[in-house]
Amino acid sequence: MKEEDVITLIKDMAPSFSKGVKLSIGDDGSVVEIKKGMELVTVLDSMTLGTHYLPQTTSDSIGHKIFAVNLSDMAAMGAKPKWAHLSLSLPNADHSWIEKFVKGASAIASKHDLVIIGGDTIQGPEMISLSIQGLVKEGKYITRTNAKIGDLVYVTGHLGSAGFGLHLLKLGKNEPSEFIQAFDYPEPRVDEGIFLSNYASSMIDVSDGFHTDLSKLTKASNVGFNVSIDQLPIRKEIFDHFNTDDAISMTLSGGDDYELCFTIPEKMKDGFEQKWNEKFNTRLSHIGIITESSSGYKYNGNDYMIENKNFEHF
C-alpha cells in the first residue's frame, strides 16, 4: 500500500470527526476548537535511520531535524508552536548520543519558544516521534484545500538544496557546507507561517519534494497549477554540478526542503509582497499560478515535461 492509501483507509475506517474538530486526517496538522476565538493545532511526525537520515548523521542534527520537520508542519498551518512531546526509541541508550540529541533539540526548541513537556523513552529500533501543539486564532489556520483558480503560487527560500546536500553526503563529500547544512539543519519557516495565516488561501510545507507537495495541495483543492521553472529559487551550484534536466529533477523531486509553498489571491499580490519584504529577509519567489485542472511546467517559455526519476530518494 502507498502512504496515501494507508491514510485513506484510516480515514475511512476510524472515527475521525466529533464536535469541535475543525480539521482532521489529511493535512499538515489537525485543528480543534478549544475556547472562543482560539484553536489548537497538533502535528505528529516520526523519523528513522535510513528513511530520514544517514548512518553518519550526528544525533545533534537528528535532534534538530525532528523538531524542524514538525515545526515546518506547524508553520504550514499558520500556527504558533507552544508545547512538544517526544518519544525516543533506541536500541541502546548511549549517554553521549542522547546528550547531543537533546542539545540539538533544545537549541531549535528554545529558538521558537517551544517547551518539551512530555513523552516517553523505550528500548527498540532507532525511531524518534515528536508531537507539537500550537495555537491559532479562530478560523486563521491554513489548509491545503482552499487554493482558487487564478491564485498565485509562491515558495520560500531555495528548492533542491537539501536534496543536493544529501547527494553530496552520499558521495562522501562535506561541502559546499551550505548544502550539507540545508540537509542536516533545515530551518523551518515558523514566523513566516504565522504571518502567512493572514494572506495565504492554501499552504503546504515542502518535505517530500516540491512537485509531490504542490500536487498534494492542488489535488486537495481540486485545481491544477502552472509553474515556471525559470522562476524557481535554485542555487547556481546545482546547475554547475548537474546537466540541466538533472538539476531540474533534483529541484522538483529532492525532498527535505522544509520550505513553505502557498497560494495568494492575485488582488493581494502587491500588498502582500511589500509587507513580506518589510518583515523578512527570507527569499520569496512567485513561481506560478493556480489553473482549473491540468498541471504543468514551463521552461524558457516552452512546456517542460518532468521525468519521474525518483531522484535521490533513500
Next chain:
Amino acid sequence: MKEEDVITLIKDMAPSFSKGVKLSIGDDGSVVEIKKGMELVTVLDSMTLGTHYLPQTTSDSIGHKIFAVNLSDMAAMGAKPKWAHLSLSLPNADHSWIEKFVKGASAIASKHDLVIIGGDTIQGPEMISLSIQGLVKEGKYITRTNAKIGDLVYVTGHLGSAGFGLHLLKLGKNEPSEFIQAFDYPEPRVDEGIFLSNYASSMIDVSDGFHTDLSKLTKASNVGFNVSIDQLPIRKEIFDHFNTDDAISMTLSGGDDYELCFTIPEKMKDGFEQKWNEKFNTRLSHIGIITESSSGYKYNGNDYMIENKNFEHF
C-alpha cells in the same frame, strides 16, 4: 543509561516549562492551561515488536493495545480523552495487517468517544506511536506527587493477569483465555480515572509492574508504602500454576496490567468506597497505606521480602 536517567537528562537540558504549563516531564501526562476552568492533558506512548508485543500478536490486538496504553495514562491523570494522533512506521505496508490494526484501534477509540484526527505513516522498523489529548477541569488532574502519609493505597481490577497471559503465550498456550485476553486486549480504566479525579490524592497506571509503578509514585511523593500481599487482587489460577513466591513475583513485577493504583485520604474512605460501588462493577482493592519513608510488603502478617527476579520481562 536507564530510562529514568534519560528522562532526567532531557528534563535538565531541555526547556520544559513556560507560562501556562502546569505539569511537565515526569508524570503519566502533561498539563497545560487552555482556557479559564479547563486544562489540556497530553500523553504520548510508543510500542514496538519484541519490547511490547510478540511476533504472533495480531495487528488487531496491536491496534487495541496502543490505544489502551495511552488511554490508561490519560485515566491515570483523571482526564477525559478527546483526540488522538497516530504515527505508524512499518517495513512494508500490508493491506490486511493495516486493516486489522485500524479495526482494533477504531473499536476501542469508539468505545471511549475518541477520534483519530492526525498523524503520519512512514516506511521503517515496525513501531507505533500514539498521542492522546484530553480535557480536565482546572486543578482536577491527578499527579504522582501528592500522596500523603496515612493515605490508603488502592488498586483496580487484578494484578499479574497480563503477565501470566504473556507467560502462557511464550509457552505456546492460548488458554485460559481470560489471561491471554488480559495481555492482548487490556481494558483501560478511563471512566474510573475521571471519577477518581474527585477523590484520589495521587495516581499512576500500572504498566511496568505493580512494584515498579507504586515505587515511582511514592518516590515522586517523597513517601513510602506498606502493602499487604494478602489484599492484592490476584486470580487463583496464578497460585495454581506457580509456587507461592513465584506467583507473588509474577503479580508484583509482571507488567501490562493497565490498572490504576492510587491513594485516598483516610477520612474519605467510606464515602469513596460507597460511591465506587454504586458506579462501577470494576473490582476495587484497598491494599495498603502510605508511610513516612520505608517501603515494604506484609504476607500473612509477616514482613515479606520481594525477590528482584525481573520476571517475564522481554
